[in-house]
Structure formats: structure tokens, C-alpha cells
């Protein structure tokens with residue numbers, strides 16, 4: 001049974017639907033990703049799930065409860081990751097763990113939790129002195145301290161170096177394997193592809209696709225990439241015949257290294273081989289690969305922030321606006337969208 005159900009949720013700011021009829025459900029025990037470009041409405045959506053924002057229309061249920069009307073009960077079920085600005089710089093790791101444990105009726109013992117998250121030798125360190133990866137591990141610990149059934153992680157690995165990001169991914173998998181459902185908001189295709197059981201791609205306030213990572217890839221046009229070095233350059237009519245093969249989305253003529261690339265489907269392979277045999281061309285270094293989630297994302301949304309584009313994006317650097325305790329939503333999102 002679904003542990004989170006979001007049905008037709010709408011949120012309007014200044015006459016603009018920033019969340020425009022979003023629906024999805026999250027099954028118990030999965031890592032469910034919400035992926036989308038800047039300002040797509042991801043944070044607004046998950047804050048409706050957390051009961052931090054009130055939808056203008058639609059319903060949200062967390063384990064059957066309304067996150068606004070049953071806020072206290074939902075808070076006990078759902079551990080949310082803090083934003084950096086929400087923790088005092090001078091607080092030590094131990095103080096933060098003790099403080100947050102005291103907020104819950106039945107917290108887990110924070111010592112083994114700190115140990116599991118590699119924080120034991122940092123217990124006396126002040127928050128401001130922790131590295132980016134250590135801060136994120138502390139946020140995960142604080143999100144888990146109330147022994148939640150669901151944990152919401154929003155842009156957890158933004159700003160981390162590749163090693164710290166991979167360490168964090170391992171922790172997120174361990175959390176899922178311990179039976180906790182994970183709702184993960186991310187910009188990073190690689191992160192979504194590697195971690196998520198299913199992904200909702202949100203663009204301009206709407207769910208444009210919802211599937212497993214490989215399902216999303218298969219859905220995009222030209223999901224199979226065929227590349228080879230033809231034994232001689234193809235003529236213009238031959239390139240036209242390649243483009244007309246079943247399943248071909250695009251043909252890129254040989255580059256400087258002589259490599260010709262087709263974005264196509266698995267059904268293209270046999271007719272391609274036949275055509276090449278017919279015109280007397282051999283295919284050297286033939287490679288058949290799956291397109292990346294990155295390319296599928298571009299195809300699904302018509303734009304594509306890549307991990308690198310967004311590596312410097314700091315969601316905590318945004319100033320607060322009228323609603324939402326995280327200070328996430330700011331005009332900076334709009335600027336990013338206009339720039340995109």
C-alpha cells in the first residue's frame with residue numbers, strides 16, 4: 001500500500017501555479033525521486049507532503065493522515081532533513097543530537113546512530129566547523145532520530161565532492177534497506193539513476209513522467225545509441241536511408257574521428273546491419289549503448305540542467321519569502337528559470 005499519496009495538488013503564488021495538479025504515490029520501502037529543473041516546484045511539493053505548506057487544491061495523505069490537520073502525528077512518522085540555516089553554528093554534534101532526540105516521544109538511541117553515520121569522532125565539534133559531508137551526515141542523523149517510517153531528503157548532496165556524494169548515496173541505500181521509505185529531491189541525474197526505485201520528473205509544476213530510471217530512459221526518443229566507424233564515408237542518399245530505418249530518431253554523420261552516431265531503438269540494429277551489407281559498408285568499432293538519464297531528462301523536459309551545471313547551486317543561500325520555514329522559495333529560482 002502507498003505510504004504517501006499526492007492527488008491533484010495545486011499551489012499558486014501571485015496568480016502562478018507553481019505546483020499545477022501534481023499526483024503521485026510512494027510505496028512503502030522505496031526510494032522515490034523527485035527530479036526537475038530549478039523552480040519546477042519540487043520543494044513546494046514535498047513541503048506540502050511534510051505539512052509545511054497548505055495546498056490550494058488537491059489532497060495529500062501520509063500513512064492515511066492529512067499532513068496539515070494531523071501535523072503532530074505526521075511529524076512523528078516523517079523525518080525531514082533540516083536546511084543548514086536551521087542549525088546554530090555553535091551547537092556541537094552531540095548537543096544537536098541530544099536536542100533533537102528530546103523533541104520526539106520515542107527517539108532512537110543517538111549513539112549507535114552517530115556511529116553508523118561516522119560522526120562518533122566529531123561529537124564535540126561545533127556545527128560550523130564540520131565539512132560539507134559531515135554536515136549532511138548530521139542532517140541525516142537528525143532526520144532519523146525520531147525513528148521515522150519516511151525520510152525526506154531535499155538536495156542532500158548539492159555542494160558535496162564526488163567522494164562525499166557517493167558515501168552519502170551508500171547511506172541513503174542503507175536507510176532504505178533498513179525499511180525506511182525515502183523521498184528524495186534531486187537535481188543530479190546520476191544520483192536519481194543510481195538510487196531511485198522510481199522517479200517523478202516535475203517540470204513547470206507538473207509531473208511530466210513517472211517511472212523507474214530505466215523506464216524513463218526507454219520512454220525517451222532514441223533511447224538506444226548505435227555508434228560505429230563506417231569503412232567509407234556514407235553518401236547523402238545513404239544517410240537519408242539510415243535516417244529512414246525503423247526507430248531512428250537522429251543520425252549524426254561521422255565526426256572528426258570518423259564515428260557515426262544513431263539515436264534509435266533496439267529494433268534498428270538488424271535493419272542497420274542489412275542496409276550496411278547492401279551498400280557494401282562495414283561497421284568498425286560498433287557500439288550499442290543505452291542513452292543516459294540525462295538525455296532522457298532533456299527529452300522529457302526540453303531543457304537539461306546537468307549535475308555539473310548545478311554543482312554550485314546552493315539551496316540554502318536563498319533568502320526567506322512569505323511562506324515556508326525552509327527559506328527555499330525565492331526570486332532566485334525565477335532568475336534561474338529565466339536564465340535557463
Ligand SMILES: Nc1ncnc2c1ncn2[C@@H]1O[C@H](COP(=O)(O)OP(=O)(O)OP(=O)(O)O)[C@@H](O)[C@H]1O
Pocket residue numbers: 013014018036037038039040041042043044045315321322323324328329330331332333334
Ligand atoms: N512562498 C513563495 N512565494 C512566492 N513564490 C514562491 C514561493 N515559494 C515558491 N515560489 C516559487 O515557486 C516556484 C517553485 O519553487 P520550488 O522551490 O518549489 O522549486 P524547486 O523545483 O524546488 O526549485 P530548486 O530546485 O531551485 O530548489 C519558483 O518559481 C519559486 O520562486
